[in-house]
Amino acid sequence: MLGPWCSPTGSPAPLSCETGCGEGTWILVCRLLVPTQVSLLSMEEDIDTRKINNSFLRDHSYATEADIISTVEFNHTGELLATGDKGGRVVIFQREQESKNQVHRRGEYNVYSTFQSHEPEFDYLKSLEIEEKINKIRWLPQQNAAYFLLSTNDKTVKLWKVSERDKRPEGYNLKDEEGRLRDPATITTLRVPVLRPMDLMVEATPRRVFANAHTYHINSISVNSDYETYMSADDLRINLWNFEITNQSFNIVDIKPANMEELTEVITAAEFHPHHCNTFVYSSSKGTIRLCDMRASALCDRHTKFFEEPEDPSNRSFFSEIISSISDVKFSHSGRYIMTRDYLTVKVWDLNMENRPIETYQVHDYLRSKLCSLYENDCIFDKFECVWNGSDSVIMTGSYNNFFRMFDRNTKRDVTLEASRENSKPRAILKPRKVCVGGKRRKDEISVDSLDFSKKILHTAWHPSENIIAVAATNNLYIFQDKVN
Amino acid sequence: MFARGLKRKCSEEEAPADPLQRQSLLDMSLVKLQLCHMLAEPNLCRSVLIANTVRQIQEEMTQDGSWCLPRPQTPGRAPRDRLVSTEILCRSARAGPPPAPDPADLASALQTVPAAQAPGVVPGGPWDRAGPGESRGGFPRSLDQVFETLENHGPGAVEELFSDVDASYYDLDAVLTGMVGGAKSGPEGLESFASAAAPPPGTGCKADLGELDHVVEILVET
Numbered sequence: 001m002l003g004p005w006c007s008p009t010g011s012p013a014p015l016s017c018e019t020g021c022g023e024g025t026w027i028l029v030c031r032l033l034v035p036t037q038v039s040l041l042s043m044e045e046d047i048d049t050r051k052i053n054n055s056f057l058r059d060h061s062y063a064t065e066a067d068i069i070s071t072v073e074f075n076h077t078g079e080l081l082a083t084g085d086k087g088g089r090v091v092i093f094q095r096e097q098e099s100k101n102q103v104h105r106r107g108e109y110n111v112y113s114t115f116q117s118h119e120p121e122f123d124y125l126k127s128l129e130i131e132e133k134i135n136k137i138r139w140l141p142q143q144n145a146a147y148f149l150l151s152t153n154d155k156t157v158k159l160w161k162v163s164e165r166d167k168r169p170e171g172y173n174l175k176d177e178e179g180r181l182r183d184p185a186t187i188t189t190l191r192v193p194v195l196r197p198m199d200l201m202v203e204a205t206p207r208r209v210f211a212n213a214h215t216y217h218i219n220s221i222s223v224n225s226d227y228e229t230y231m232s233a234d235d236l237r238i239n240l241w242n243f244e245i246t247n248q249s250f251n252i253v254d255i256k257p258a259n260m261e262e263l264t265e266v267i268t269a270a271e272f273h274p275h276h277c278n279t280f281v282y283s284s285s286k287g288t289i290r291l292c293d294m295r296a297s298a299l300c301d302r303h304t305k306f307f308e309e310p311e312d313p314s315n316r317s318f319f320s321e322i323i324s325s326i327s328d329v330k331f332s333h334s335g336r337y338i339m340t341r342d343y344l345t346v347k348v349w350d351l352n353m354e355n356r357p358i359e360t361y362q363v364h365d366y367l368r369s370k371l372c373s374l375y376e377n378d379c380i381f382d383k384f385e386c387v388w389n390g391s392d393s394v395i396m397t398g399s400y401n402n403f404f405r406m407f408d409r410n411t412k413r414d415v416t417l418e419a420s421r422e423n424s425k426p427r428a429i430l431k432p433r434k435v436c437v438g439g440k441r442r443k444d445e446i447s448v449d450s451l452d453f454s455k456k457i458l459h460t461a462w463h464p465s466e467n468i469i470a471v472a473a474t475n476n477l478y479i480f481q482d483k484v485n
Numbered sequence: 486m487f488a489r490g491l492k493r494k495c496s497e498e499e500a501p502a503d504p505l506q507r508q509s510l511l512d513m514s515l516v517k518l519q520l521c522h523m524l525a526e527p528n529l530c531r532s533v534l535i536a537n538t539v540r541q542i543q544e545e546m547t548q549d550g551s552w553c554l555p556r557p558q559t560p561g562r563a564p565r566d567r568l569v570s571t572e573i574l575c576r577s578a579r580a581g582p583p584p585a586p587d588p589a590d591l592a593s594a595l596q597t598v599p600a601a602q603a604p605g606v607v608p609g610g611p612w613d614r615a616g617p618g619e620s621r622g623g624f625p626r627s628l629d630q631v632f633e634t635l636e637n638h639g640p641g642a643v644e645e646l647f648s649d650v651d652a653s654y655y656d657l658d659a660v661l662t663g664m665v666g667g668a669k670s671g672p673e674g675l676e677s678f679a680s681a682a683a684p685p686p687g688t689g690c691k692a693d694l695g696e697l698d699h700v701v702e703i704l705v706e707t
Contacts, residue, residue: 130526216529263533264533264536265533321537378531
């Protein structure tokens with residue numbers, strides 16, 4: 001019997017999987033393949049995962065390349081799950097409805113809608129191609145029957161409306177059933193068209209296009225709690241938009257130096273406070289977080305709070321700055337904490353304490369001695385995201401070798417799980433994984449040198465109220481659920 | 486575990502401690518910065534982080550005394566050195582005049598200038614990356630020679646390397662997105678680390694920041 005046991009009001013829900021040799025209780029619900037652009041595959045069809053072209057240059061000759069999932073996001077109820085990919089496509093999955101005869105199927109997600117959100121563009125002024133890759137998707141809270149989401153690539157944010165149509169009008173006077181115009185001379189009677197049921201059709205329409213406001217690459221979008229505005233952040237600037245107005249935005253943060261020679265720091269992520277519509281945070285490549293209050297001034301160049309951890313002199317190296325660069329920042333659901341992800345750790349900060357984080361979790365500290373190699377092959381620049389569970393008691397982030405990690409903030413226990421096709425029998429229980437850092441390797445452990453660094457879990461999402469997680473591994477989307485006994 | 490075929494120059498240590506490893510890291514970083522402009526559009530965050538790393542290495546090398554900036558002997562020579570450093574950090578060459586960026590205009594083109602000529606495989610080097618197909622011309626020498634120049638520290642070699650680069654093609658904003666450590670580098674003025682010319686004995690290591698501003702002015706006005 002599955003049901004939510006993770007209370008959104010904040011009572012801590014312990015992580016029920018055990019580390020070490022204990023049995024984990026996360027099970028695979030389903031593994032979803034995003035349909036390729038070349039050919040539509042059914043969900044069950046097994047395809048070869050072709051080697052991902054890891055070179056710097058984009059290479060559209062590999063169909064698989066376009067399917068690489070670049071963002072994952074549940075909507076506010078958890079009923080819908082959206083993914084964006086490198087090919088500019090958005091795929092929305094919907095949770096299977098609970099039915100009495102198939103209780104065990106609840107928790108599975110099926111394709112609900114697929115649409116091309118962004119196309120590759122060419123900037124003639126700069127002679128550069130603008131990637132269609134979807135960097136972020138953010139849902140708006142539902143206010144009517146339709147669903148709304150924001151999707152963005154490097155330059156343009158779009159508001160999409162996703163709505164269902166299950167009726168169509170029939171009985172037109174001037175058109176016949178096929179839509180052809182009738183000869184008016186043949187019309188002898190008038191009738192009122194009626195709505196008749198039809199097969200459910202889900203259509204996505206672009207309602208707004210917010211373009212031409214970013215010189216640099218957009219890395220974040222965040223919907224404000226007033227539901228009227230949102231922000232978009234690029235490497236050097238953050239703009240505030242009103243959903244209704246597409247031809248102007250307000251610049252609220254600008255860290256571009258007058259002389260670009262002096263540039264040493266960029267914005268890496270930004271997010272609005274979940275309840276206070278005047279407050280937002282943004283993180284930087286130097287490992288700092290700034291909290292800003294829009295009431296203070298129009299241009300929030302002066303932060304209200306500045307979060308930075310003093311450097312540990314014993315750990316100092318040429319790579320210290322790079323690994324301190326924050327790749328993701330997320331407010332807790334409560335709004336009391338922020339979580340940041342840098343290359344090796346996840347940190348939780350209390351908004352009332354700026355001088356250091358209250359919690360630090362090691363994601364893959366065994367990589368600390370490999371930083372030089374990771375710099376060489378560019379893995380050190382990988383941007384991992386991090387997520388809170390619904391009650392803010394557990395945090396999750398990805399790693400290499402298709403591993404992802406969960407940390408229980410209350411019990412201080414953590415677990416490493418793997419999203420892999422080898423272990424992906426449906427309803428299979430995930431076995432905790434362990435990386436051997438030295439000495440004798442135990443049977444089920446994997447050594448650091450055997451890790452596959454091309455298999456990285458950068459994007460994960462946690463259902464807002466239940467223990468259901470979505471993990472993106474290259475072009476596969478895994479959905480896991482915590483099985484309650 | 487990592488990309489096969491890459492000859493690793495760093496040992497599996499947290500930080501290259503000895504000068505050889507440090508030099509190797511510096512070289513690696515320079516190549517990365519060059520390669521980053523082979524992309525359709527460079528990743529600014531990555532470029533900034535690499536450039537900061539380079540600056541850090543520079544600083545340490547200067548403190549060690551293993552790196553010294555030449556004092557410009559003639560005003561005519563100095564700007565070229567500065568230009569060289571910019572060039573090294575942020576390769577870009579492009580046909581066409583750079584527009585003056587208008588900060589007030591959000592839609593104005595920040596000219597991120599596309600890549601230099603593909604370097605080709607450097608014999609004996611650790612960079613076995615596939616040479617990118619794009620070749621937009623401009624940078625006349627191979628990476629091979631760049632390294633050679635840097636390592637040899639031959640006086641005037643760098644000059645020779647960039648002698649046919651046309652300064653007027655640079656849009657400063659775009660060129661410097663690779664972030665030369667400028668005024669904030671401290672008293673030692675480390676922005677032109679790439680000027681590999683050996684300093685004449687007895688000269689100091691300070692750079693003249695006013696010179697740099699002057700060069701900037703020249704470039705923008707061109």
